[in-house]
Each structure stands twice: as structure tokens, then as C-alpha cells.
Amino acid sequence: MLAGHLTVCSKAAETGPCPLLPLLLHVWSLHGELLTSPAVPSLQSRLSSATQHGSNLDLHGKPPPILSLTQLEILLLLNSWYYAMYFVIEILLFIYKSLLLPYTSANLALDLVMLFLYLGVEILRIYFGSKGNLSQRKVPLTISLMLLGPSAVMAVYYMLLQTYVLRLEVTINAILLVFYVFELVLCTVGLIRFSSVRLSD
Known part of the structure; x- marks a missing residue:
């Protein structure tokens, strides 16, 4: 034209x-x-887009407060490294017990299957705990808190109830239970703090 x-x-x-x-x-x-x-694009659409991008700001134009617990994140990191070491030690102990002790195939298979299930539960628990803490979301943190129960049951099983329990296993499982007690407290504190502000889950 x-x-x-x-x-x-x-x-x-x-x-x-x-x-x-x-x-x-x-x-x-x-x-x-x-x-x-x-x-x-009109100015109104650009303003609405900017409003959407700034939806994380409060009424005063400030970002929401940081409520993530540094102590919980450090504890989960230490727990992940410790459990990796724990898993390797348990595998070596199973090899040792199967060679020196009259371990039946059924009992050995049961203990090994439960150990791998324990590994899966721990991976999910630590993942959701770290995700919920860093993103300040209650749902992942609640899932991690719920998985803390099965993890504690597994630790008690390998400390007291498995077919053959060595003193080393009592020690390493007791350390895991100490981790779980502190993580239970910190996860509960995190849920209380996240509930004090309105964050989308």
C-alpha cells in the first residue's frame, strides 16, 4: 500500500x-x-505477559521469601553419600556371609531383594526431599516425609531382623536411623514454614 x-x-x-x-x-x-x-503485539498483551512472568512477585513487587532449609539440604546430601557407602558395604557383607555362613538361597534372595527395594525408596525419598526443600513446595516434601517410614523400617530390619546380623551392620544402620530422626524434624519444620506462605504446589 x-x-x-x-x-x-x-x-x-x-x-x-x-x-x-x-x-x-x-x-x-x-x-x-x-x-x-x-x-x-499490543502494549496490553506485552504488559499481561510481563505480569505472568512476574507472577512470583508479591503485592509490593518483591520476590517471595526464601524459606528453604540449608540444614535439611546438607543433611540430605550427606545422607545420599552415606547411603551409597552403606549399600556397597551391605553387598560386600552379603557376599561374606554367603561364603562363610550357612545362608539358604531363599533367605539370601529375600535379604537382597529387600536391600534393592531399600535403595529405590531411599533414592525417591532424598530426591523428593531435596526438590521440595529447594522449590519450597509442600507436596514433594510431604512425599519424602511419608517415605521416611519405610526407610526406617528397612534400617531396623537390617539392624535386628535379617537372617544374620553382624556388629558392623548394627552400627551402620544405627547411623542411618540418626539421619532419619534429624530429617524428620527438619522436614516437619520445613512443612510448617512453607505453610506460612501461599505457594502453589
Whole structure:
């Protein structure tokens, strides 16, 4: 459209001077058409988009308070490293007991299956605990808190109830139970703190 009007203006320039005021008025009208075109985002849509991106701000334009517990995150990290060491030690102890003790195949298979189930529960528990703590969300932290029960039961089983219990196993499982007690307290504190503010889950 603009090219056509420029052509008209150029033809008019051959016969006489192009009137400046009509040309400016026409350019202004084209500018208004471009602003109202659906291909160009309006200022209102940009403001609404900016509002969506700033939805994490409170009424005063400030970010929400940081309520994540550093102590819980450090404890979960230490727990993950300790459990990795614990798992390796338990596998080596099972090999040792199967070679030196009259371990039946059924009991050995049961203890090994439960150990691998224990590993899966611990991975999920630590993952959801860290995710809920860092994102300040109650749902993942609640899942981690619920998985703390099965983890504690497994630790008690390998400390007292498995087929053959060595003194080393009593020690390493007791350390795990100490981890669980502190994590229970800190997860509960985290849930109370996260409930004090309205955060979307």
C-alpha cells in the first residue's frame, strides 16, 4: 500500500511538487494501521505477559521469601553419600556371609531383594526431599516425609531382623536411623514454614 502511494507521489512530482501535508497525514494513517494490526503485539498483551512472568512477585513487587532449609539440604546430601557407602558395604557383607555362613538361597534372595527395594525408596525419598526443600513446595516434601517410614523400617530390619546380623551392620544402620530422626524434624519444620506462605504446589 505504501509503495503504491509513493509511486503516486513520484508521478505527481513529475508534474509538480508533491504536497507535503497530505503525504504526512497518509504516513500517519499507515502508522496507525500497523499499530492496530494483529501481527504486531499490543502494549496490553506485552504488559499481561510481563505480569505472568512476574507472577512470583508479591503485592509490593518483591520476590517471595526464601524459606528453604540449608540444614535439611546438607543433611540430605550427606545422607545420599552415606547411603551409597552403606549399600556397597551391605553387598560386600552379603557376599561374606554367603561364603562363610550357612545362608539358604531363599533367605539370601529375600535379604537382597529387600536391600534393592531399600535403595529405590531411599533414592525417591532424598530426591523428593531435596526438590521440595529447594522449590519450597509442600507436596514433594510431604512425599519424602511419608517415605521416611519405610526407610526406617528397612534400617531396623537390617539392624535386628535379617537372617544374620553382624556388629558392623548394627552400627551402620544405627547411623542411618540418626539421619532419619534429624530429617524428620527438619522436614516437619520445613512443612510448617512453607505453610506460612501461599505457594502453589
